[in-house]
Amino acid sequence: MENEFSYIIELFRKSYGGILTPGEREELERLLENEQLRHVWEELERGDLARESVRNGDLFSCQRGSSEFKRLRKVRKYRKLRQYVAIGVSAAAILLAVNMVFTWLPSLKKNVKQNLFATVPDIFPERNKAYLLLGSGDTVRVTGDKKVFQDKNGAQIKYDNGALAYSAGEEPEEAVYNTLMVPVGGESMVTLADGSKVWLNADTRLRYPTHFTGDERRVELEGEAYFEVKPGSSPFIVHTSEGDVRVLGTSFGVRFFEKEGMLTTLVSGKVLYRGRDSVVLEPGEQVVVTVTGEVRKREVDVDEYVGWKNGTYVFDRRSLEEIMRDLERWYGVKVVFVQPELGALPFTGYIKRYDKINTFLKLLESTGELSYKIEGKNIMLYKK
CATH class of the missing domain: 2.60.120.1440 (Jelly Rolls)
Known part of the structure; x- marks a missing residue:
């Protein structure tokens, strides 16, 4: 264990001197996915850690830190959410970690031993994944391959990289309907016969005519x-x-x-x-x-409500239960709150839609409120 910790410090030293080998640089990037290590690395790089470590820790007031956070939240209240830095509810814990990062060092070795070298599976969304139920009764699996086919009324349907597009044939005597079905973990997009575009999120069904007729488009x-x-x-x-x-x-x-x-x-x-x-x-x-x-x-x-279409999930004082409900659909996972009250915790911030869910989970863990465990597609959240 001491050798592992010494190895980390050696990687830090080489990175500051710009003498890392490509293999060492890759290893350092992996290590810095650990939130505590990244903070320590950044503080050492700026030289703040040495200066901070000689101060008296009693000079920092948790109550003052919490008040300052609330004040900052009030100032930022009316800014666009895309400008927010993702922050959890445990403000005092975050400020304490930033201002007194040197206090992590005694526990850092234990943290490394327990978590750092453990293999945690990365969970990414499956993205383009859908099924098209044709008016003929046939079902077409919408995949990443380019396809061109016709429905029973002669309407031409093109599929390319997750997007469907309709070119209507002759106007049918009666309406022919298709249903685009996007399962959990998928997404799709369709251009309807009138040129309107629809983006479908995970766990969604859209039924529509291959050719709009009459006095409405339904x-x-x-x-x-x-x-x-x-x-x-x-x-x-x-x-x-x-x-x-x-x-x-x-x-x-x-x-x-x-x-x-x-x-x-x-x-x-x-x-x-x-x-x-x-x-x-x-x-x-x-x-x-x-x-x-x-x-x-x-x-x-x-x-906050349509940002997913442009690749960002945004939330403002949303409960963790609500947030996880959306992420369950998108990543195809099952989230379990070991302590049910964790689901009521409110969070404000944003996450990239196509990033792995592990990034968001590490962000949650950094708030000091909770931790997580991944077993296959099951994610357990529990109090620290």
């Missing part, structure tokens, strides 16, 4: 999707069992899961929600339909 949604509707003479309607969203040409997100209620978030244009009540939305507004049937409108930061 699709049916269960799950989460982002729409960019091409303007047209007939209204575009997204139907869910909790009501319809009616537009002419606009950008918006719809989320409906049976046990979670419904959200419609408007990015641009104007939409009308029609269900138990009727609500008109302006950009930056959202209609919420709760599982109990309550309907209300509110102003939101749209990035």
